Amino acid sequence: MKDKKSIATRLNHSDYRPLEGFEAFPTAIHHASTVLFNNVAAMRSSRWQDKSAYTYGLHGTPTTFTLEARLAEIEDGKHCILAPSGLAAIAMVNFGLLKSGDDVLLPDNVYGPSREMGTWLAQDWGISARFYDPMAGAGIAELIQPNTKLVWAETPGSVSMEVPDIPAICRAAHDKGALVALDNTWSAGLAFNAFEHGADISLQALTKYQSGGSDVLMGAVITRDDAIHYRLSTAHGRLGFGVGPDDVYLVLRGLQSMKLRFDAHDAAARKIAAWLKTRPEIARVLHPAFDDCPGHDIWRRDFTGAGGLFSVLFDARDTEAQTDRFVDSLRLFKIGYSWGGSHSLCVPYRMSAMRNFWHGEGNLVRFNIGLEDPDDLMADIVQALARL
Ligand SMILES: *Cc1c(COP(=O)(O)O)cnc(C)c1O
Numbered sequence: 419m420k421d422k423k424s425i426a427t428r429l430n431h432s433d434y435r436p437l438e439g440f441e442a443f444p445t446a447i448h449h450a451s452t453v454l455f456n457n458v459a460a461m462r463s464s465r466w467q468d469k470s471a472y473t474y475g476l477h478g479t480p481t482t483f484t485l486e487a488r489l490a491e492i493e494d495g496k497h498c499i500l501a502p503s504g505l506a507a508i509a510m511v512n513f514g515l516l517k518s519g520d521d522v523l524l525p526d527n528v529y530g531p532s533r534e535m536g537t538w539l540a541q542d543w544g545i546s547a548r549f550y551d552p553m554a555g556a557g558i559a560e561l562i563q564p565n566t567k568l569v570w571a572e573t574p575g576s577v578s579m580e581v582p583d584i585p586a587i588c589r590a591a592h593d594k595g596a597l598v599a600l601d602n603t604w605s606a607g608l609a610f611n612a613f614e615h616g617a618d619i620s621l622q623a624l625t626k627y628q629s630g631g632s633d634v635l636m637g638a639v640i641t642r643d644d645a646i647h648y649r650l651s652t653a654h655g656r657l658g659f660g661v662g663p664d665d666v667y668l669v670l671r672g673l674q675s676m677k678l679r680f681d682a683h684d685a686a687a688r689k690i691a692a693w694l695k696t697r698p699e700i701a702r703v704l705h706p707a708f709d710d711c712p713g714h715d716i717w718r719r720d721f722t723g724a725g726g727l728f729s730v731l732f733d734a735r736d737t738e739a740q741t742d743r744f745v746d747s748l749r750l751f752k753i754g755y756s757w758g759g760s761h762s763l764c765v766p767y768r769m770s771a772m773r774n775f776w777h778g779e780g781n782l783v784r785f786n787i788g789l790e791d792p793d794d795l796m797a798d799i800v801q802a803l804a805r806l
Pocket residue numbers: 502503504505506529572576601603604623624625626635636637756
């Protein structure tokens with residue numbers, strides 16, 4: 419055998435190792451599908467589920483483990499698993515915790531695609547999925563059956579903004595042996611502590627505030643309980659829900675400014691919501707920090723902040739064509755789904771088509787208040803209201 423390897427081999431194998439001891443703030447971006455083992459015994463004994471080893475890029479790298487640990491810390495949780503989107507994280511919870519014959523309860527104001535997944539579970543997977551009035555509170559106990567394994571909650575509902583009584587829902591669910599998964603995206607885990615209020619799982623669409631750039635899709639499930647984490651991570655492994663390290667890096671970067679951004683969104687949104695309350699065109703402002711909003715007292719009891727997302731109900735005499743024209747006339751506010759980014763957004767929703775229990779009157783329009791100057795945003799709303 420010749421001593422010096424040929425160029426094709428040397429292009430792929432090198433003895434060079436960078437110096438030890440490099441210290442800097444950013445987390446390194448580790449790209450890997452294959453993870454190398456020192457020997458066969460190490461390969462056979464390595465376990466990824468308890469994060470004691472790396473086995474394959476899909477199941478974790480130093481980059482993903484770092485973001486997972488930091489998200490668990492933010493919410494006072496113990497474990498966290500990333501998923502390729504918020505919706506994928508919802509799927510991981512459903513497929514990790516439910517099987518055919520089980521029953522799941524979803525709030526009527528649940529995130530739309532989550533509702534769609536519930537309907538699919540019921541149609542094709544032998545799991546019954548039922549919708550409850552998000553303001554049922556302790557009354558949810560009446561709906562919980564022996565086969566009800568999971569209760570979803572969302573606080574507040576991300577379109578209609580009702581703030582449910584999460585501690586009461588959790589007590590009722592736990593009394594009957596069901597777990598509670600809370601979609602905690604609205605508060606970013608900053609303004610509401612899911613675990614202190616009784617939830618078993620806190621779900622985050624990192625796509626929103628954690629990223630903050632309207633440029634990444636990612637989700638996370640955070641837990642305190644080892645057994646629940648094990649079931650969710652098994653589902654993660656079986657579903658193949660890996661995430662790319664460049665996207666993870668962007669979310670890690672977003673965390674540094676998240677609290678400042680969240681507080682700025684919150685202050686601007688409250689300023690604009692308070693002003694909208696004085697406008698004759700607006701019948702109701704659905705913002706948890708205002709007493710028009712169902713569950714406002716619960717928000718005051720349980721939350722420490724609000725972020726940038728709220729809705730309004732227009733005067734019931736305004737037709738859909740009129741409120742659509744209002745949205746179309748906005749210039750700084752763009753029309754688009756999602757929120758938590760620095761740009762203001764606006765979406766009209768057809769509530770009665772989306773909900774089993776909807777009692778609101780007037781057309782609903784949702785605002786995501788970005789990081790622009792609130793006075794400019796209000797001027798934009800004034801000119802669009804004039805076209806109503
Ligand atoms: C956006 C959102 C999700 C889903 O997040 P994606 O990353 O867009 O899939 C889930 N729940 C809520 C409340 C959301 O707003």
